[in-house]
Amino acid sequence: MSPKAVFLILLALPWITSPAQTSPGSKDQIALHMQKAQDYLAQRRPDLAIPELQDVVALDPGNVDARGNLGVLLFFRGDYAGALPNLRAAVQMKPDIWKIQGLLGLDEAHLQDASASRSDLAAAFPHLTEPQFQLEVGQALIDNYTATEDLDRAAAIVSELLATRPTDVSLLYLSYRLYSDLAGRSMLTLALSAPNSAEMHQVMARELARHDDTAPAIANYREAIRLDPKLPGAHTELGDLLFHSPDPKLQAQAKAEFEAALAVNPEDERAQLFLGEIAEQNGDLKTALADDTRALQLDPNDTDACVEAGKVLVLMNQRDRAQSMFERAVQIDPSNYVAHYRLASIYRQEGRTDDVKEQINEYEKYKQMKDKLEQIFENMRVASGQHPASDDASRAP
Numbered sequence: 384m385s386p387k388a389v390f391l392i393l394l395a396l397p398w399i400t401s402p403a404q405t406s407p408g409s410k411d412q413i414a415l416h417m418q419k420a421q422d423y424l425a426q427r428r429p430d431l432a433i434p435e436l437q438d439v440v441a442l443d444p445g446n447v448d449a450r451g452n453l454g455v456l457l458f459f460r461g462d463y464a465g466a467l468p469n470l471r472a473a474v475q476m477k478p479d480i481w482k483i484q485g486l487l488g489l490d491e492a493h494l495q496d497a498s499a500s501r502s503d504l505a506a507a508f509p510h511l512t513e514p515q516f517q518l519e520v521g522q523a524l525i526d527n528y529t530a531t532e533d534l535d536r537a538a539a540i541v542s543e544l545l546a547t548r549p550t551d552v553s554l555l556y557l558s559y560r561l562y563s564d565l566a567g568r569s570m571l572t573l574a575l576s577a578p579n580s581a582e583m584h585q586v587m588a589r590e591l592a593r594h595d596d597t598a599p600a601i602a603n604y605r606e607a608i609r610l611d612p613k614l615p616g617a618h619t620e621l622g623d624l625l626f627h628s629p630d631p632k633l634q635a636q637a638k639a640e641f642e643a644a645l646a647v648n649p650e651d652e653r654a655q656l657f658l659g660e661i662a663e664q665n666g667d668l669k670t671a672l673a674d675d676t677r678a679l680q681l682d683p684n685d686t687d688a689c690v691e692a693g694k695v696l697v698l699m700n701q702r703d704r705a706q707s708m709f710e711r712a713v714q715i716d717p718s719n720y721v722a723h724y725r726l727a728s729i730y731r732q733e734g735r736t737d738d739v740k741e742q743i744n745e746y747e748k749y750k751q752m753k754d755k756l757e758q759i760f761e762n763m764r765v766a767s768g769q770h771p772a773s774d775d776a777s778r779a780p
Contacts, residue, residue, distance in 0.1 A: 398777035400666065407440050429456045440469070447476050451483050463493040463539055474503070482512035485520040492523050501527045508540070518544060534565050585620070592624055599623060601633070618644035619654045621638065626657060637661065652681035656688050663695055671695045686712040686719045693725060702729060713745070720749035724780035746780075 399449040416435045423432035433456050455467035470487040473480060474488035488504035491497075504524040521544045528537035538561040545554050570586050577583055588603035604621035607614055622640030625633045638661050644654035659674030677693035678685060693708030706729045712722035727742035 394774070413439050413442050413446065415441075420449075420452065424452075427462065432456060433460075444472070445476060447473050448556075449482075450476070451480065452670055454483065454490075455486060458490050464491050465492065466490050479510075481507045482513070482516065485511055485516065488520065488740065489523055492527065497527055497530065501531075514547065529561075534561055535566065537561055538565060581607040581614045581617070584610065585614060585617050589620065593621075597624060597628065612643075613647045615648065616644075618647060619657070623653065623658060626661070639726070650681055652678050652685060652688070655681060656691060659691055659695070663691070663698070668695055668699050672699070684715050686716040686722065689715070690719065690722050690725065693722070697725070698727075702732070708721075717745070718749045718752070720746045720753065721780045723749065 403526035412695045413620045420432040436449045436453040451473035452468045464543045475482045485507035488500045490501035519528045527535045530751045539557045584603045591600035603763035641654040641657045644651045656678040656686035662671035672695045678688040689708045689712035693705040696705035697777045709722045709726045723742045723746040730738040756764040
């Protein structure tokens with residue numbers, strides 16, 4: 384028997400210690416059978432415990448302990464049909480035994496009762512705390528939702544599992560697959576229902592930009608804005624493309640798009656931050672700092688805004704404030720290699736040799752990770768016949 388099975392069985396034992404109303408003789412027999420069952424389980428002899436629990440159920444069909452444990456043992460023996468009535472009876476008698484309800488859902492999945500399985504798995508999942516069992520129930524629930532094309536609910540379960548397992552590669556892939564499928568389904572539905580809408584052009588522009596087809600992406604953004612000048616996000620997304628274009632004429636058009644974005648939505652933090660970068664490039668440090676500060680007010684946890692504000696403060700010879708900004712950036716996001724690089728520069732000026740070494744090590748570690756990831760994506764694009772990534776994608780620290 385696996386450790387997981389033993390864990391579940393041992394947890395299933397001590398819910399209710401007294402059987403339903405029976406004769407004194409029956410109570411003695413029930414207590415004897417239950418004690419034997421516990422002894423056999425302690426010896427890891429479920430084959431001997433099962434008959435004892437079956438005798439208890441025969442004497443007292445309402446005994447939750449016996450029903451639950453018998454269902455657990457039969458489930459892990461592979462007798463799903465035999466486990467079902469016992470697990471179901473235990474849950475009906477005591478609805479808050481979440482581990483047993485989760486196991487009931489798994490049992491129903493084995494018996495191809497998708498509807499009942501979905502109901503029991505969904506009821507149990509939020510209450511499960513044992514990591515491995517929570518994962519097993521969650522994956523079964525995801526499979527159930529996926530089979531019925533309920534991708535939104537499946538994605539929500541994956542996100543909840545990732546909250547405690549952020550580096551689980553199987554969950555990360557599943558998350559990628561589900562959200563890709565959701566995006567594809569939404570794009571297809573949009574294309575069928577409103578093929579000439581501003582939103583459809585915005586979707587096309589995003590996809591084209593993602594594949595580095597910049598010129599047609601810009602054209603689709605412009606068409607989307609022509610159709611709906613207040614389309615959420617469109618001005619900022621177009622401005623981003625223009626800002627990073629190698630063409631100076633297109634770069635010069637970015638500022639107007641960010642200003643238009645803020646006119647549509649004064650709380651567009653990305654547009655505000657881009658305006659700060661443009662002001663810094665033009666040497667207007669006062670305006671740049673005001674824009675970066677406003678961006679941080681809109682999103683205090685934006686590490687890019689912290690870094691941009693820090694860079695401006697360095698240029699304004701306000702090193703202490705700049706240092707605080709870079710330190711805040713790495714505190715929020717330790718993988719922000721630009722912030723590590725900038726901190727190393729400040730620490731070097733302060734003669735903090737050990738801190739400089741630490742920051743340079745962090746910079747190199749995360750920079751190498753980013754470069755490796757970009758190389759993987761570039762190789763994928765080349766292999767699929769797409770354009771390689773633009774050099775503009777990576778900025779100098």
